[in-house]
Amino acid sequence: xxxxxxxxxxxxxxxxxxxxxxxxxxxxxxxxxxxxxxxxxxxxxxxxxxxxxxxxxxxxxxxxxxxxxxxxxxxxxxxxxxxxxxxxxxxxxxxxxxxx
Numbered sequence: 385x386x387x388x389x390x391x392x393x394x395x396x397x398x399x400x401x402x403x404x405x406x407x408x409x410x411x412x413x414x415x416x417x418x419x420x421x422x423x424x425x426x427x428x429x430x431x432x433x434x435x436x437x438x439x440x441x442x443x444x445x446x447x448x449x450x451x452x453x454x455x456x457x458x459x460x461x462x463x464x465x466x467x468x469x470x471x472x473x474x475x476x477x478x479x480x481x482x483x484x
Contacts, residue, residue, distance in 0.1 A: 390415035392483040395448045398422070399439045407459035414441035416481075422447075425475055426455045427462045435461065438475040445478040 390398075394415040402410045402424055410422045421442035428435020435455050440447025455461055462473055 388416055388418070390446075390481065392448065392481050395439070395481050396450075399424075399437065399448060399450065402439070403437075403456050403459075407456045414444060414446075416441060416446045417444040419443040423460075423475070425460045425462060425473065426453075427474070428455070428464050430463045430465075435464070440475060440478040442476075445476060446481060447475075447478045448481050 398412050398415045401412055402422065405411070407424055410424060411420065412422055413420055414422055419441060423438075423440055423442055425438045426435040427438065433455055434452055437450040437453050438447070439450070460473070
């Protein structure tokens with residue numbers, strides 16, 4: 385695993401590729417460490433068709449959050465009012481990359 389310290393623009397480009405291909409099965413490499421363990425989960429109110437995209441690497445625990453974006457068909461979605469007990473499928477705590 386090689387840590388590249390990818391910037392916001394690199395992460396955003398990777399997110400856009402993931403969303404345009406198959407958001408339920410991401411095959412892109414992590415722009416930060418190169419592993420193939422990227423995950424994408426949207427969290428928002430039911431019925432709105434939009435939410436916050438949480439896009440992170442399960443290996444280096446680095447990623448981005450994009451608020452108020454459309455939820456693509458087939459993407460993992462968690463209602464924002466769902467209780468946070470046990471393994472709810474919510475994203476782990478990860479290092480957030482922010483725009484400069």
